[in-house]
Amino acid sequence: MNPTVVLVHGAMHTPWIFTPLSEQLTARGIASQAVQLPSSNPDSAAAQGLAEDVAVVRAAIDAVSGPVVLAAHSYGGVPATWAAAEADQVTELVYIAAFALEAGTSMMEWMGGDFPPTWIRSADGLAVKAGDAEESIFSGVEPTLTAEAVKRLNWQGTRAFTEKLGAAPTDIALTYIVATEDPALPPAVQEQWAARAAHSARIPSGHSPHLSHTDEVTAILAEAVARAGTAG
Template sequence: MTPTVVFVHGAMHTPWIFDPLRERLTARGIASRAVQLPSSNPDSAATQGLTEDVEVVRAAVAAADGPVVLAAHSYGGVPATWAAAEADQVTELVYIAAFALEPGTSMIEWMGGDFPPTWLHSPDGLAVKAGDAEESIFSGVDPVVAAEAVKRLNWQGMRAFTEKLAAAPSDLPATYVVATEDPALPPAVQEQWAAQAAHSLRVPSGHSPHLSHPDEVATVLAEAVARAATEG
C-alpha cells in the first residue's frame, strides 16, 4: 500500500504552509494530509503545548489508511519525533529544516533559555510570535508568498517550548533536508542532525525550503514513499 504523507508544521504556522508541496505530491499520485497543531492559535489564551501537539500528530497517523511518511518542518520535528516513537505505522521521518532534539530536551533549553530578541510576547504571557518572520522564517521565499505567510502566523504557546521531548524512535529511518542558507536554524546544526539520518539532501534555501524549493522537497518525499512501498 502506498503510504500517506502526514505534514507537521512549525511554530506559529498553519497547514496552509504546505499547500504548494501537497499540490506537487498530488500530481505524483501521493496522498497527503496536514495537521493543525494546537500550540499554534490566533488567540494567545487558546494556545496549547507540546503534549497536545503530539496527541494531534498521533491521531493523524492513526487516521491514515496504512503506512505513513511523517514530514515535519522546524518546531514540528519535536512532536513528530515523539509521535513517531509510539506509532508503528510511520515508515520514515522526514525533517525539513526541522528540530531533531534528543529526548529529555526542550526547545527553550536548546535555544539557550530565552527567545530571540526580535520575538513578540503576548500581553497575557502565554505565547510568543516571531517579529522578524519575513527575514528569519521566510527568507528566500517569493515576496508575495512570504507576505501572505506572515499574515497567517499565529501565536505559539509557551508550553511548546518549555515541555521536554519524552521519546524518540530508536530504529526508524530518517531523511534530513538541510537548508544551507537558513538564518533561523543554523545549517551547521542541521548538518549534525543530517549526519545521523539514513538519507539527506542539501537545498540552497532559507528556513522554509517547502516554500522556496517545493519541487526538490517533493522529490525527497516521493523517494521516502517509494522506499516504504517497496519495503512494505
C-alpha cells in the same frame, strides 16, 4: 498500500503553509494531509503545548489506514519525533530544516533558556510570535507568498518550548533536509542532525524550503514514499 505523507508544520504556522507541497504531491499521485498543531492559535490564551501537539500528530497517523511517511518542518520536528516513537505505522521520518532534539530535551533548553530577542510576547504571557518572520522564517521565498504567510502566522504557546521531548524513535529511517542558507536554524546544527540520519539532502534555501524549493522537497518526499512502498 501506498504510504500517506502526514505533514507537520512549524511554530506559529497552519496547514496552509504546505499547500504548494501538497499540490505537487497530489500531482505525483501521493496522498498527503497536514495537521493543525494546537500550540499554534490566533488566540494566545488558547495556544497549547507540546503534549497536545503530539496527541494531534498521533491521531492523524492513527487515522491513516496504511503506512505513513511523517514529514515535519522546524518546531514541528519535536512533536513529530515523539509521535514517530510511539506509532508503528511510521516508516520514515523526514525533517525539513527541523529540530531533531534528543529525548529529555526542550526547545527552550536548546535555545539557551530564552526566546530570540526579535520575538514578541503576548500580553497574557502565554504565547510568542516571531517579529522578524520575513527575514528569519521566509528568507528567499517569493515576496507575495511571504506576505501571505506572514499574515497567517499565529501565536505559539510557550509550553511548546518549555515541555521536554518525551521519546525519540530508534528503529525508524530518518531523512534530514538541510537548508544550507537558513538564517533561523544554523545549517551547521542541521548538518549534525543530518549526520545521524539514514538519508540526507541539501537545498540552497532559507528556513522554508517547502515554499522556496517546493520541487526539490517534493522529490525527496517521493523518494521516501517509494522506499516505504518497496519495504512494504
